[in-house]
Amino acid sequence: MKIVIAHNRYVSANPSGENTVVDLESRLLSEAGVTVLPFQRSSDEIAGFSAVQKALLPISPIYAAPAQRELSALLAAEKPDVLHLHNPYPLLSPWVVRTAHQHGVPVVHTVHNFRQVCANGLYFRDGHSCHDCLGKTFPYPAVQHSCYRGSKAQSVLMATTLAAHRGTWRSVDRYLALTPAIADHLRSFGITDPQITVKPNGVPDPGPHDQVGSGLLFVGRFSAEKGLGLLLDAWRRHPDGTVGTLRLIGDGPLASEVAAAAAGRTDIELLGRLPHADVQVAMRASAALVTPSTWDEVCPMVVVEALANGRPVLATALGGLPFLVGASPSEPAGKGMAGEGVAAEAGWTVPADVDALAAILPRAVAEAPGLAAGARRRYEQMFSTTVTTAALLNVYEEVAAGRLVQ
Numbered sequence: 001m002k003i004v005i006a007h008n009r010y011v012s013a014n015p016s017g018e019n020t021v022v023d024l025e026s027r028l029l030s031e032a033g034v035t036v037l038p039f040q041r042s043s044d045e046i047a048g049f050s051a052v053q054k055a056l057l058p059i060s061p062i063y064a065a066p067a068q069r070e071l072s073a074l075l076a077a078e079k080p081d082v083l084h085l086h087n088p089y090p091l092l093s094p095w096v097v098r099t100a101h102q103h104g105v106p107v108v109h110t111v112h113n114f115r116q117v118c119a120n121g122l123y124f125r126d127g128h129s130c131h132d133c134l135g136k137t138f139p140y141p142a143v144q145h146s147c148y149r150g151s152k153a154q155s156v157l158m159a160t161t162l163a164a165h166r167g168t169w170r171s172v173d174r175y176l177a178l179t180p181a182i183a184d185h186l187r188s189f190g191i192t193d194p195q196i197t198v199k200p201n202g203v204p205d206p207g208p209h210d211q212v213g214s215g216l217l218f219v220g221r222f223s224a225e226k227g228l229g230l231l232l233d234a235w236r237r238h239p240d241g242t243v244g245t246l247r248l249i250g251d252g253p254l255a256s257e258v259a260a261a262a263a264g265r266t267d268i269e270l271l272g273r274l275p276h277a278d279v280q281v282a283m284r285a286s287a288a289l290v291t292p293s294t295w296d297e298v299c300p301m302v303v304v305e306a307l308a309n310g311r312p313v314l315a316t317a318l319g320g321l322p323f324l325v326g327a328s329p330s331e332p333a334g335k336g337m338a339g340e341g342v343a344a345e346a347g348w349t350v351p352a353d354v355d356a357l358a359a360i361l362p363r364a365v366a367e368a369p370g371l372a373a374g375a376r377r378r379y380e381q382m383f384s385t386t387v388t389t390a391a392l393l394n395v396y397e398e399v400a401a402g403r404l405v406q
Contacts, residue, residue, distance in 0.1 A: 001033075001034050001035065001081050001393075001397075001400070002034075002035040002037060002078055002079070002080040002081050003029060003034055003035070003036055003037065003080060003081065003082050003083075003084055003396060004037045004038075004071075004074065004075070004078075004080045004082070004084065004100075005022060005025075005036055005037065005038050005039065005040070005084050005086070006039045006040070006071070006083055006085045006088070006092060006096055007019075007022045007038075007039075007040045007085070007086040007087055007092075008040070008041050008042070008086075008087045008088055008089055008090065008091050008092045009022075009040055009041065009042040009043065009044070009087075010043055010087070011043045011044055012044055017112075017300070017301045018086060018087055018112050020301065021086070021201050021301070024202075024203075024204070024385070025389075025392065026038065028385055028389045029389070029392070032389060032393060034393070034396075037078055037080055039071055039074060039083075039092075039096075041092060042091075043090070043091070046090075046091075058154070058157050059157070060091055060093060061088075061089050061093055061094075061157065061158060061161040062093060062095070062157075062160065062161050062164055062165075063093055063095050064090075064091055064092055064093035064095060064096075067091060067092045067093060067095075067096065068093075068096070068099050071096055071099050071100070072102075072103065075099070075100065075103040075105055076103065081105075081396065082105065082106055082107070082108055082396050082399055082400055083096070083097075083100040083105050083106070083107050083108070084107075084108045084109075084110070084396075085107060085108070085109045085110070085172075086109075086110050086112065087112065089115070093161075094161075094168045094169065095165075095168070097109075097169075097171060098168060098171075101171065106174070106399045106402065107171075107172050107173050107174075108172075108174045108175075108176060108395060108396065108399055109172045109174075109175050109176065110175075110176040111175055111176065111177055111178065111182050111185070111186065112178070112298060112299075113298060114185060114296075115162075116162070116165075116169045116186075116189065117133060117134055117139070117162065117185075117188075117189050118130075118131075118133055118134075118139075118147075119133065119139060119142035119147040119148040119155055119158040119159055119162065120147045120148055122225060122296075123296050124225050124295035125145055125147055126145070127224055127294075128294075129294075129295065129296065129318075132145075133159075134188060134189065135188075137163065138159060138160075138163045139159045139162050139163065140159065142155050142158065142159045142162075143155045143156050143159050166189075169189070169191075170189075170190055170191065172195065173195070174195055174196075174197060174395055174398070174399050175191060175195055175196050175197070176199045176392075176395065177196055177198045178198075178199070178200050178201060178298055178299035178320060179299055179319070179320030179323040179324065180198055180323055181296065181298075181319050181320045181323065182198075182298060182299075183196050183198055197391075197395050199388060199391045199392060199395065200299055200304070200323075200324075200382060200383055200388065201299050201301060201304060201383070201388065202304070202383045202384055202385040202387065202388030202389070203301060203305050203308055203385065204385055205308060205384055205385070206280060206305075206308050206309055209284060209309070209310065211284045211285070212287075213283075213284055213285050213286045213287045213311065213368075214244055214245065214285070214287050215246060215247060215286050215287060215365070216243075216244065216245075216246050216247070216287065216288055216289070216290045216314070216361070216364065216365065217249070217282055217285075217288070217289050217290065217306075217311075218231060218246070218247070218248050218249065218250070218289075218290050218291075219249045219250060219279055219282075219283075219289065219302045220249075220250050220291070220300070221250055221251070221252040222248075222250050222251055222252030222253065222254040222255050222257075222258050223252045223253050223254060224253075224254070224294065225293065225294055226293055226294075227291075227292030227293045227352065228248075228254050228257075228258065229254065229257070230292050230294060230316075230352060230354055230357060231246075231290060231292040231357065232257070232258070232261045233354045233358075234292075234354050234357035234358035234361060235261075235265075235268070235361070236261075236265075237358035238358070238361065238362070240265050240266055240267050241266060241267045242362075243361050243362055243365055244267065244365050245267050245268075245269055246268050246269070246290075247269045247271055247282060247285075247286060248262070248268065248269065248270050248271060249271045249272070249273070249274050249279055249282060250272075250273060251272060251273045258270060279302075279305075280305070280309060283305065283306055283309045284309055284311070286311065287311070287364075287368035287369065288306075288312045288313065288314055288347065288364055288365070288368040289302065289303065289306035289311055289312075289314070290313070290314045290315075290364070291303055291313055291314070291315045291316070291321060292314075292315070292316050292352070292357060293315070293316050293318055293319070293352070294316065294318070294352050295318065295319070296319030296320075297318060297319040297320055297321050298319060298320050299324065300321075300324075303315065303321070303324045303325070304324065304379065304383045306375070307324070307325075307346055307375045307376065307378050307379035307383060308376070308379040308383065308384075309376075310372045310373070310375050310376040310379075311372065311375055312325070312346050312347040312348070312364075312367075312368055312371035312372065312374070312375045313325050313346065313347035313348075313375070314347055314350065314360065314361075314364045315347060315348070315349055315350070316349070316351065316352040316357075317342075317349040317350060317351060317352070318352060321349065322344070322349045324346075325344040325345065325346045325347035325348070325349060325378075326345030326346045326347075326378050327342060327344040327345075328344070343367070343371075345374050345377075345378055346371060346374050346375040346377075346379075347364075347371060347375065348360060348364055348367075
């Protein structure tokens with residue numbers, strides 16, 4: 001089987017979970033005997049563009065002519081079974097879907113964010129959830145609020161791209177929704193159930209261990225949508241040292257606020273940005289991970305890594321987080337008898353509210369050891385690369401077979 005992996009890599013200066021997923025899946029597919037044909041561009045290339053290339057860059061999200069020519073040549077020469085698209089922006093464009101279809105090649109698309117409908121891909125602006133563009137023929141609220149890179153001009157271009165490619169997205173043969181929440185997102189703009197398969201990302205198995213951790217760990221970008229301000233406010237509701245230690249790994253716009261919080265208390269450890277191996281060590285040294293996002297998180301790899309390390313996760317009940325920790329679909333996520341949170345198979349969900357988060361912190365620390373085995377079990381059943389690679393191969397075979405019978 002031949003698979004084209006199409007992906008616009010994010011700039012190397014900013015760590016990207018999507019880049020990591022693409023590289024890992026490509027390696028695992030090759031090890032499974034698949035011929036992987038990379039069709040990738042990197043946003044790092046833009047710095048070396050000529051003046052003419054830079055002048056044409058604003059229209060790349062709509063069409064990206066060089067990418068279409070090169071892809072056409074690749075498809076004609078290799079005759080692959082499937083094209084698997086990840087991120088098309090800005091140097092590939094969703095037009096690669098049309099190009100693949102012109103060559104009779106079906107398309108699978110992994111949905112890492114909400115950019116089929118939302119200009120910034122987050123459903124989040126000005127500190128709150130936002131779905132203003134959903135259902136609009138032209139997503140003018142994105143322009144009004146300068147949602148794309150804080151620029152009204154760039155937001156016009158991205159909004160135009162979203163409008164131009166509404167039909168393109170509906171023609172994708174199979175979507176890989178990382179969680180049921182993403183499946184719901186796809187249905188909201190007209191994607192049908194036969195076009196959707198829920199297949200989360202996997203991570204390599206770090207192996208079981210018997211280490212007993214203590215305290216809580218946050219790993220992620222120090223930014224508003226990641227809920228760091230919410231977490232710090234909730235932590236301050238407890239006297240210094242009474243809930244254990246809160247370790248913070250990452251960097252970002254709120255770095256100075258985080259540093260000030262750590263300087264003011266003995267129970268906050270600011271570890272900054274660490275290599276991946278050191279993050280894994282910190283996970284095992286902690287009793288649980290806390291992911292207090294205030295946006296509709298899709299499928300953060302750090303949560304899956306925590307489960308792989310046998311660490312339960314305290315998460316806000318937004319986006320794909322309840323699914324990751326195994327919250328029951330029949331349970332109103334995050335809303336217990338008193339609104340204080342709900343225990344799940346591999347952690348807890350809680351409303352994105354400072355009172356609710358503050359109330360559950362001591363409980364999470366106390367209950368974490370008892371959920372360690374459940375966290376590891378959920379990883380093995382849902383997120384091991386053995387499981388996720390088998391699911392991916394099955395989708396490829398179904399889509400390729402569907403092309404043959406049409």
